[in-house]
Amino acid sequence: MAETKQENKMGVMPVNKLLISMALPMIISMLVQALYNIVDSIFVSRICEDALTAVSLAFPVQNLMIAISSGTGVGVNALLSRSLGAKNQEAADKAAKNGIFLAICSYLVFLILGLTACNLFFRTQTDSATIIAYGDTYLSICMICSFGMFIQMMFERLLQATGRTIYTMFTQGTGAIINIILDPILIFGMFGLPKLGIAGAAVATVAGQIIASVMAVFFNFKFNTDVSLKGRFRPSGHIIGQIYSVGIPSILMMSISSVMVYGMNRILIAFTSTATAVFGVYFKLQSFIFMPIFGMNNGMVPIIAYNYGACKPDRIKKTIALAMVYAECIMLIGLLVFKLKPDLLLSFFNASPEMLAIGEPALRTISWSFLVAGICIISSSTFQALGNGLYSLAISFGRQLVVLLPAAYLLSLTGNIHAVWWSFPIAEVASLALSLTFMYKINQKIFIPLRKMQRESEN
Incomplete structure (x- = not known):
């Protein structure tokens, strides 16, 4: 009986209310994890x-x-x-x-x-x-x-x-x-x-x-x-x-960031160990922005998967659209904080003058990638929910290993540490292009046939 009620809720509850009710516990849990990540590094610093x-x-x-x-x-x-x-x-x-x-x-x-x-x-x-x-x-x-x-x-x-x-x-x-x-x-x-x-x-x-x-x-x-x-x-x-x-596939997707971080550490430490510390601080800080979106993903995926099985493309598209709007709002807040108060963020980590000199431009530059990151994250989870996990893997692999690391290495050849940080916005733009391409394919492959099935069932 409980299972039937859950199915009814997934298929009939207003999408906005459903998404919030499903995602909020996950977001709270993710925020606690993000807080731990930051506090842990604050004490180590x-x-x-x-x-x-x-x-x-x-x-x-x-x-x-x-x-x-x-x-x-x-x-x-x-x-x-x-x-x-x-x-x-x-x-x-x-x-x-x-x-x-x-x-x-x-x-x-x-x-x-x-x-x-x-x-x-x-x-x-x-x-x-x-x-x-x-x-x-x-x-x-x-x-x-x-x-x-x-x-x-x-x-x-x-x-x-x-x-x-x-x-x-x-x-x-x-x-x-x-x-x-x-x-x-x-x-x-x-x-x-x-x-x-x-x-x-x-x-x-x-x-x-x-x-x-x-x-x-x-x-x-x-x-x-x-x-x-x-x-x-x-x-x-x-x-x-x-x-x-x-x-x-899930292990590979999550492991890609390990390879990326290892590669970035190798590139940055050639300048100074402080640059590596700055990158580590950025990773901790950005988790507080990204973790709520990952929590929303966890609430969004079952809604999309259920309504995919129920042949309700309108509810799927509305869920995706709302999730993207919320994600972009969170990212916009993150962008403003990173742009306006990078010195305050770094001060939590007992930043030295050298760390501030490297870290402030780093946070301001990398934060440009937040503008489109929310769309990319939601798109990737959408592909997984619709049974196209290889698209998600391709986006993650392409962003971090095909674009970001090579771009960071090439920019490091200029001898300017501040140039290296631009590899993040460059990689995110490439990720957006790939996400939109795959979303178009999903529309042709899944949403259009679903709409036809829906019309046939109604007639």
Whole structure:
């Protein structure tokens, strides 16, 4: 009965009200995550600029861990939801158990890398002994203790797949808040605890993840009656293949930004390590602008997918149009803040005069890309919702690896650090052109046939 009501709401509720009701919880959750990202770096910057640079250089690996755990979860979600819809409880339970098995295997890979490869990773980016030492300490702790993140994300996906998204808000929010609270205590040695420095930032991060993972496991065993995780388990190659057939495209899409950030770090650090710190700060700050749009995407995708199945092209187009309007409004706010108050934003990170000299023009220049970024993000999620994920992958790959990195490298040859930042607006314009091209194809391939089907059903 509850499922029928949800279907009715998706198909008949006024689109604007529906989009807001679906997206708002996701937006709040994403904002909490963005706040954690920013606050974490603010405290690290109080150690020194080299520590902030080290955390910036560590981002590609941390993002890769998130990409693998989240992408695997997407695959598990798809298989689990399909099995439950087909009333195949055994298949649903096997999908969940194999997903947990894959999360543990993924952790073991990063555990080994954390024990052996962190120092080498940083040495490929810088020859500064101080930055390498900070980075090795920070990243090795994050990787060795990443079991909390992998378990948290997998068990959260099990809750999401069965419609219990409210619990994921609790786990994500609690993990982020614990991290924020522990950061200053462990970094600076408050309340009689030892001063751990950058190691404290890493410990705070993994502590939040571990506690959130315990909560996610508890919520599943206590409240998730749609999936049984008890009984014997044997890994299934067939089920794992099904999971990754859906999950690998998502993993690749999210991993592209790791490659891009690694490449940008290599380009920028050739000028000065401060430029890399500025880029890391920008990435943290822009998450506060982009995360609400990603949250809106999470609310928008099921609306589009449902109405696609219901042959209601008008509702799909209205959802897309409203989402783009909201996204562009958010981006406009971000543009104004980055343009008018870059010095204030950088001051949160204990910016040195050199950092301000590089960072203020950087934020002002990069923010031009916000003008069209909202349209590109919504378009990409629309393609996924309509079953054309390869379009989304092509846009992400084209923007970050085909345009942005080569443009940044070519502009760096001028010897002017400020020129490099223009690679972001250039890449976003290219992304917009590709998005509009694919949207035209979607219109021809999906919307026009849908409209014909709708007319035929009405007649």
